[in-house]
Amino acid sequence: MEWMDWMGKRIFLRTKSGKVYSGEVIDIDENQSPIIFLTIIDKFDERVMIITSEISELKEEKEYGAR
Numbered sequence: 001m002e003w004m005d006w007m008g009k010r011i012f013l014r015t016k017s018g019k020v021y022s023g024e025v026i027d028i029d030e031n032q033s034p035i036i037f038l039t040i041i042d043k044f045d046e047r048v049m050i051i052t053s054e055i056s057e058l059k060e061e062k063e064y065g066a067r
Contacts, residue, residue: 003028003036006060011040013050014057021048022061031033 006025013021023042030036036052 003030003038006038006058010061010063012042012057012059012061013038013040013055015050017054021050023048030033 003027007028008025010024011022014020021040021042023040025038025040026047028036029039037049038052038055039047039049042048
């Protein structure tokens with residue numbers, strides 16, 4: 001899966017340092033390749049930017065009741 005495939009998706013993310021985030025991917029900056037930044041709006045409506053090399057787990061979250 002390419003990084004751009006995550007755009008607009010609701011995700012669960014865990015960093016290598018153990019921080020956990022849940023939210024919607026609003027931007028993926030690949031302009032500084034090989035450094036890629038992923039920006040989300042988290043469940044607290046805050047903007048969070050994470051460098052992809054620090055992500056240890058990333059998965060799509062389904063809405064409750066969705067199949």
